Structures are given as structure tokens and as C-alpha cells.
Amino acid sequence: MTNEQYAQAESFWTRKDETEKKLDADALYSWIDEFLSTHKVLTLATATKDFIRCTPLEYSWYNGALWIFTEGGLKFKALKENKHIAAAVFETSASFGGLRSLQIEGTVELVELFSDEYKNVAEFRKIPMEALMKLKEPMWLLKIVPSEITCLNSDFKKDGFGSRQIWKKCHS
Incomplete structure (x- = not known):
């Protein structure tokens, strides 16, 4: 590809978004909330310098954040330096014209082991604290706070909206 072709490909959605009808912010967030509440697995991308890791993980959507209990792994190599x-x-069986997915950008916090916040999420997940405390290795808890979520939903077009909608966290 030439530089011009890369630029053309890179700007596709930006150019398309300029003419597409946007969903109301509350309606978009409601769709995001429902989607995240009815799915359980995400792919988490972490990176630092020339190290990149992409990990499928089970999550819970709770109180406006994604929560992940994890034994550890190489994702922590990147998280140590880059939050x-x-x-x-995404839907695993999407067909052409039937896409439904979220691309999430945000920051991650490592929740202190056995803190009140840790215990609240364990309770929400119905994981007994006694079991967590007896483990030989700790189950770390990651809290992901989204700053921007890009929604791709072919069904939005049925109501006259663009299939790509972007939610951004308000910084107040």
C-alpha cells in the first residue's frame, strides 16, 4: 500500500461518521449496558514498549466498570508500566451485515486484595471469599474503567442511525 492508501483506509470511519446520524447518548449507553451485561468474555490488549499481549478473559460488567478476576500472566508485564x-x-457468530461489537479504550486499576471493593465484586460474581482466601496463588482483580467505547451494530441502520456509534466518558 502507498501512504495515500493507508491514509484513505485509516480515515474511512472518520469520514463516514461525519454524515451518519448519531444515537442519543443515553440510548447509546443503554445499548452498551445491555450488551456488556449479556456477554461474559472479552479480549484484553495490553502493551508496553515492544511487548504486546492480547488475552481472552471472563469479565463482569458492574457499576460502570469491567471486572476481571485473574490468576496473573504476561498481561501484567505490560500493566506494570502502562495502565x-x-x-x-463481540458476537462470535456474526454474519455479514449482522455485526454487533464493542471496542473499549480505558484504564485499568489493580484492586487491593481482599479490600471492600474486592469483596463487593466477589459477592456480585457469587465467588465465596473463603475460597479466594484459601488459594495458593491470589486471584488478582482488575477494574477497567472505559473512557471511550466504539459500538458497531448493523441493527442501528434499521432505525436510520449509523452502524458505528461512539460513547465517551464525560470528564467533569
Whole structure:
């Protein structure tokens, strides 16, 4: 590809978004909330310098954040230096014209082991604290706070909206 072709491909959605009808922010967030509540697996991308890791993980959507209990792994190599993440949640059986997915950008926090916040999420997930405390290795808890979520939903077009909608967290 030439530089011009890369630029053309890169700007596709930006150019298309300029003419597409946008959903109301509350309606968009409601769709995001429903989608994240009815799915359980995301792909988490972490990176630092020349190290990149992409990990499928089970999550819970609770109180406006994604929560992941994890034993550890190479994702922590990147998280140690870079708290910015990207994640994807998607329909695994999408057909052409039937796409539904979220691309999430945000930051990750490591929740202190056995803190009140840790216990609240364990309770929400129905994971007994006694079991977590007896483990030989700890189950770390990641809290992902989204700053931007890009929604791709072919069904939005049925109501006259663009199939790509972007939600951004308000910084107040």
C-alpha cells in the first residue's frame, strides 16, 4: 500500500461518521449496558514498549466498570508500566451485515486484595471469599474503567442511525 492508501483506509470511519446520524447518548449507553451485561468474555490488549499481549478473559460488567478476576500472566508485564488498555467484546457468530461489537479504550486499576471493593465484586460474581482466601496463588482483580467505547451494530441502520456509534466518558 502507498501512504495515500493507508491514509484513505485509516480515515474511512472518520469520514463516514461525519454524515451518519448519531444515537442519543443515553440510548447509546443503554445499548452498551445491555450488551456488556449479556456477554461474559472479552479480549484484553495490553502493551508496553515492544511487548504486546492480547488475552481472552471472563469479565463482569458492574457499576460502570469491567471486572476481571485473574490468576496473573504476561498481561501484567505490560500493566506494570502502562495502565491504558483496549478490549473487544463481540458476537462470535456474526454474519455479514449482522455485526454487533464493542471496542473499549480505558484504564485499568489493580484492586487491593481482599479490600471492600474486592469483596463487593466477589459477592456480585457469587465467588465465596473463603475460597479466594484459601488459594495458593491470589486471584488478582482488575477494574477497567472505559473512557471511550466504539459500538458497531448493523441493527442501528434499521432505525436510520449509523452502524458505528461512539460513547465517551464525560470528564467533569
